[in-house]
Amino acid sequence: MVYRRTHQVVKRLAARRSAILAAAREAAAEGGMVAVQIAPVAVRANVAAGTVYRYFPSKADLISELIAEVSRDELAAIRRAADAAPGPSSALAAAVTTVAVHTLSQRKLAWGILAEPVDVDVSASRLASRREIAGEIASRIDAAVRAGHLPAQDTALAATALLGALHEALVGPLAPDNLEDPVKLRDAVQTVTLLALRAVGVMDARARGLVVQQTVLPAKALEGA
Amino acid sequence: MVYRRTHQVVKRLAARRSAILAAAREAAAEGGMVAVQIAPVAVRANVAAGTVYRYFPSKADLISELIAEVSRDELAAIRRAADAAPGPSSALAAAVTTVAVHTLSQRKLAWGILAEPVDVDVSASRLASRREIAGEIASRIDAAVRAGHLPAQDTALAATALLGALHEALVGPLAPDNLEDPVKLRDAVQTVTLLALRAVGVMDARARGLVVQQTVLPAKALEGA
């Protein structure tokens, strides 16, 4: 055995793998999932097409990891925002706002991760991604219900419906197209957050209060976008 | 000119066109949009593959017409249900329930029309379809707002969000899978209708009342499914 993976090589391999994933993510962010094709991604990562297959068994695996990665990031952001909130209703509002802001600040990526047609089967990974996010929202709704702030309900279904509403309203084909304007964007975030909170049973007046509370957060988050 | 299209021929041609469309619809209902492939559709319509192209310039056109047709049917059903309601809030509830019931009774078709990946570009037609349905819902919300039953709001955005919520909760990948059971199915319809009504600002108690009012309708409609 005259060849052994040295630490340096291991690092380089890992870096290359990340580069490929990052290239895929960039491609998706710029052009949606259609743009995530092996050859262009390889070029972007400074690698030959064949090399991609040394790191990912198939395009489906590459995209699945991409979805998982983005999903992880989003879940972390939701938790961070919700955990910083003073109470369960506020946490729910924060979670919803976070999803809305994230979705909006990376529209193409979000659409690609969620629903854009892909030529390979990534349904398992999309399902997992949705499950994670929906589960988190469901548990926040649940906390608010347990605290007596909301009526008892099927929290899993409610969480699913909320996400559907957010996504359709913000990145679906009927989403307003003037969201480049930061003011319109914030209005859209507030409107959908309000809808979402009322949907699970927050009273109109209280929901409006919670939405206002959240206004500081998205302003900060959106600057980074 | 020794040949002229006689009435009989015109009728046969029209019938054949319908047969192809119907075949496509059946295929979509059974296997989703992936099953709408030229060769299988042709077989189902008792026609050769090439013949399809004498009626539809391309697969995209075929699917676009399919989407338009289904969409027209749905819109008509929504109007019928809403117009039969005694007042604006009730009409809104009826409209939402109708969408939910239709979506559920033809899950694969609904998913295909709405969001399933297709290898050709049908986004224009999907957009039109969504616009029609969302427009109808928006105008029902608007009526309820004008009647003073709901707070003022961006009705277009609200309608979009409602549809997103319904679709995601009922035919999206996280939709409950026990909806074969008619009782569970009705529960699901009621739950999402309740969420939708509350989202636009109907108070919890009143929303529950409206949902109960709608219980007769879906029971009848679902029998036909």
Place this chain on the structure above:
DNA sequence: ATCTGCTCTGAATAGTTGTTCAGTTCTTGC
């Protein structure tokens, strides 16, 4: 009956991309 022109057929074509693999280049240990 027959000619004309429309309609239908279905095998062949074409275009698109994911995937492979024989050959090349690089890395490591001696």
Place this chain on the structure above:
DNA sequence: GCAAGAACTGAACAACTATTCAGAGCAGAT
């Protein structure tokens, strides 16, 4: 250096289906 093995390359391949088109079949007028 050099041998051995790993990693990389990129052109060729494969598979899948929408689409085409030359020829066969049919309907209508005379």
